[in-house]
Amino acid sequence: MAQLNPRPRLWRWAVLLPAGLYFLVPMAASVWFSIDDADGISFDAYTGLLSAPGFTDSLVLTLELAAVTVVVLLLLLVPAMIAVRIGAPKLRPVLEVVCTLPLVVPPVALTAGLIGVLRWGPDHLMDTPFFQTFVFVQQPEFPLVLVIAYVLMALPLAHRALDSGLRAVDVRTLVEAARNCGASWPRAVVSAIVPNLRGALLNAAFLTLALVLGEFTTASILGYQPFAVWIYSVGNSRGQMSVAVSVLSLLITWVLLLLLAAAGRERRHQTAATS
Amino acid sequence: MTTAPTPVPAPAAADPSGGPGAPGTATAPPAARPTARPTRRRPRGGAWLATVPLLAFFLVGFGLPAVAIVTGAFTVSSDAESGAGSFTTANLTDSVQGAYWTALVSSVKLSALTALIGTVLGVPIAQAVLTSRFRLLREAVLTASGVLANFGGLPLAFAFVATLGNAGELTKAFHLTDHGWSLYSFTGLAVTYLYFLVPLMVLTITPALEGLRLQWREAARNNRATTPQYWRHVALPILFPSLLGGFVLLFGSAFAAYATAAAMVGATVPLISRQIADALSGNVLVGQGNLALALSLDMIIVAVLVMAVYLPLQRRSARWLS
Numbered sequence: 001m002a003q004l005n006p007r008p009r010l011w012r013w014a015v016l017l018p019a020g021l022y023f024l025v026p027m028a029a030s031v032w033f034s035i036d037d038a039d040g041i042s043f044d045a046y047t048g049l050l051s052a053p054g055f056t057d058s059l060v061l062t063l064e065l066a067a068v069t070v071v072v073l074l075l076l077l078v079p080a081m082i083a084v085r086i087g088a089p090k091l092r093p094v095l096e097v098v099c100t101l102p103l104v105v106p107p108v109a110l111t112a113g114l115i116g117v118l119r120w121g122p123d124h125l126m127d128t129p130f131f132q133t134f135v136f137v138q139q140p141e142f143p144l145v146l147v148i149a150y151v152l153m154a155l156p157l158a159h160r161a162l163d164s165g166l167r168a169v170d171v172r173t174l175v176e177a178a179r180n181c182g183a184s185w186p187r188a189v190v191s192a193i194v195p196n197l198r199g200a201l202l203n204a205a206f207l208t209l210a211l212v213l214g215e216f217t218t219a220s221i222l223g224y225q226p227f228a229v230w231i232y233s234v235g236n237s238r239g240q241m242s243v244a245v246s247v248l249s250l251l252i253t254w255v256l257l258l259l260l261a262a263a264g265r266e267r268r269h270q271t272a273a274t275s
Numbered sequence: 276m277t278t279a280p281t282p283v284p285a286p287a288a289a290d291p292s293g294g295p296g297a298p299g300t301a302t303a304p305p306a307a308r309p310t311a312r313p314t315r316r317r318p319r320g321g322a323w324l325a326t327v328p329l330l331a332f333f334l335v336g337f338g339l340p341a342v343a344i345v346t347g348a349f350t351v352s353s354d355a356e357s358g359a360g361s362f363t364t365a366n367l368t369d370s371v372q373g374a375y376w377t378a379l380v381s382s383v384k385l386s387a388l389t390a391l392i393g394t395v396l397g398v399p400i401a402q403a404v405l406t407s408r409f410r411l412l413r414e415a416v417l418t419a420s421g422v423l424a425n426f427g428g429l430p431l432a433f434a435f436v437a438t439l440g441n442a443g444e445l446t447k448a449f450h451l452t453d454h455g456w457s458l459y460s461f462t463g464l465a466v467t468y469l470y471f472l473v474p475l476m477v478l479t480i481t482p483a484l485e486g487l488r489l490q491w492r493e494a495a496r497n498n499r500a501t502t503p504q505y506w507r508h509v510a511l512p513i514l515f516p517s518l519l520g521g522f523v524l525l526f527g528s529a530f531a532a533y534a535t536a537a538a539m540v541g542a543t544v545p546l547i548s549r550q551i552a553d554a555l556s557g558n559v560l561v562g563q564g565n566l567a568l569a570l571s572l573d574m575i576i577v578a579v580l581v582m583a584v585y586l587p588l589q590r591r592s593a594r595w596l597s
Contacts, residue, residue: 012403019400019473023423026434026470029444033437036444076332079325087322095326098333104578105341106531108548109571112555113340116347116568148336155333210425216534217548221555231429232538243437246430253422261418 027250034244045244052241058230064142065226066212069150070205073158076151078201081162082189085171099159102152107217110149115222118145140224149218154211158204165200169193206260210253344575347568366569375566378545379573382530385461385546389468390525394518396469397476398484404477405484417481420474427471427528432538435467459540467535472525479524483517523585527578547574 034045049055077099084092102110118134137144171193178188194201216228225233235242348370351363371379404416438445439458446452457463487510495505511518533548542549547570554567 011399012407015399015403019396023419023470023474025445026438029438030434033444076329080329083322083325088326091323091326094330098330098337102337103527104582105337105575106527106533106548106578108531108533108551109344109574110337110340112551112567112571113344115555116343117339119353120343148332151332152337207425214425214428214430214534216428216537217552220534220537221552228429228534231433232534235429235433235538239433239436239442242429242433246433246437249430250422250426250434253425257418257421 027247030243030247034240034247045238045240046248048241049244049248052234054225054230054233058225058227061142061225062213062227065146065150066209068147069154069212070208072147073151073154073208074201074204077155077158077162077204078194078197079189081159081166082171082193085166086175095159099155103156107149107153107215108221110152111218111221114145114149114218143222143224145222146219146224146226150208150212150215153215153218154208157207157211161204161207162197162200165197165203169196202260206256209256213249213252344568344571347565348572350565352564352566366565367572369566370569370573374545375547375550375570378547378550379570379577381461381545382547383577385464385468385544386526386529389465389472389529390522392465393469393472393476393525394522397473397521398480398514398518400473401477401480401484405481416477420477423474424471424478427532428534429538431467431470432535435463435470436539439463439466459543461544464536464540464544467539468529468532472529475525475528476521479521480514480517483514487513520585523581526581530574530578530581 035041035043037044080095084095105113118138122131122134137148174192174196175188178192179185183191214228215226216232219226220229220232231242231245234245348366349362349364351361351365353360369375400416404413407413435443435458437443439451439456440446441452441458443458446456446458458467491509491513492505495509500508531548533546533552536544536546537549537552551567551570551574554564554570
């Protein structure tokens with residue numbers, strides 16, 4: 001490439017410098033905004049977070065939702081994707097459609113649909129056992145309806161992440177090898193395929209986690225108060241604190257992604273060494 | 276790896292000790308094949324069972340809301356004075372009129388514009404980073420793109436309010452308000468959206484740019500093509516499906532975005548997602564409860580139309596960039 005392009009690479013700096021400014025300035029300004037005080041620098045916005053009303057409750061709710069969503073999503077998706085690879089190739093297009101359709105339904109529209117369904121409960125099913133299900137799904141302590149929405153929203157992301165992971169693994173050979181060594185079907189999948197998918201699984205889990213941590217639309221319209229909704233209500237009264245939370249959430253995402261990149265790199269080195 | 280490829284050892288049957296293989300296969304070599312068959316065939320019979328939970332979940336979790344949207348969009352709201360539950364197209368006609376139509380158009384305009392700018396800006400950034408000599412820069416930018424592409428929603432809105440809002444640091448430092456700047460406008464929203472759309476484009480287009488082979492460039496060079504000619508006649512046609520795919524992805528993200536706009540601009544820029552949320556929280560006339568569902572249907576139709584452009588093209592790019 002170097003010989004091909006003898007001209008000084010001014011264009012590169014002409015591209016990267018403004019881009020760098022555009023992406024770094026809001027971060028710097030946010031940090032400054034959150035610590036800038038009338039009399040100098042103060043970290044009150046950060047230290048006051050823990051004692052702010054609702055902070056811990058909403059954070060715990062969000063983390064619970066995130067954990068349940070990740071577990072449910074992976075338990076549903078991973079067996080289906082592996083099965084489609086080794087035994088049921090005819091279902092592959094079906095799976096792809098299932099994992100693509102949520103892309104064309106924006107979260108607001110999905111929420112509208114969910115509300116439509118939830119309204120059937122009191123309207124038509126009052127005297128049937130189904131009504132209890134509707135109540136159970138909407139309980140304020142742990143709204144399962146949000147988990148349903150989040151799993152659907154995360155399906156395309158997780159599918160893409162897992163698909164690229166599975167593509168790098170010869171699933172059929174691994175399973176057959178495990179089977180020939182006498183492993184049962186579940187055992188073959190768990191101990192031969194899943195370890196090879198660690199990077200992809202982490203990736204899918206991270207994307208889902210990021211989605212749930214930041215999700216605002218569905219939760220706010222349905223009237224629950226996970227973390228994002230809490231930030232919104234704080235933003236109306238205490239601007240500095242909401243910016244502080246934004247800075248923190250950006251930092252947390254960074255850390256998570258760096259951890260993930262480190263895990264993925266380790267994986268790649270291993271596979272590079274064996275191949 | 277340093278040793279020459281060794282010939283495959285003789286089959287287990289030739290080895291009297293049997294090795295790790297099952298004793299049955301070792302003692303009766305001809306029977307090995309028939310016993311191997313069922314283990315291969317069994318998954319084909321039962322593997323579909325593993326997809327059942329996902330499909331069942333999808334049918335209930337996604338199918339029911341979809342049915343609710345379609346049926347709701349075409350029936351009279353339950354809070355209407357008369358004819359609740361009967362068939363009507365009034366919801367849909369209302370949803371493409373007046374303020375709702377303005378909101379839909381403005382949503383589409385905002386998404387198309389930001390997706391276009393994001394595509395145009397994302398490609399040179401990705402190319403600049405990819406061809407850079409500094410590995411660290413490359414890794415840093417790609418990781419940062421991963422973070423920023425997920426940095427939508429409220430935090431993004433607050434970060435921009437802190438930077439360019441009325442009391443934002445840049446606004447105060449450069450007195451931007453005196454120059455007519457306002458974050459709470461179409462332009463302000465577009466500037467904010469690009470903050471996660473451009474990284475998304477960088478992430479999307481990087482694999483495609485990596486797939487451009489050096490030989491193609493050399494071949495173009497040898498035929499005395501200039502760099503612009505190379506891009507115009509070789510690289511861009513190959514990249515076109517990927518670019519369009521990226522555009523569709525960006526459009527979809529911008530179109531579906533709700534939180535950023537809700538926290539930032541309030542009602543100054545009408546957007547369809549906000550109209551739906553308003554309608555869902557009861558901010559509509561009596562008897563128009565199902566309007567939200569009709570608006571949702573509009574939104575889905577737009578998204579489907581945009582996706583429909585992209586899907587056939589995806590296959591074409593796969594042919595070149597595999």
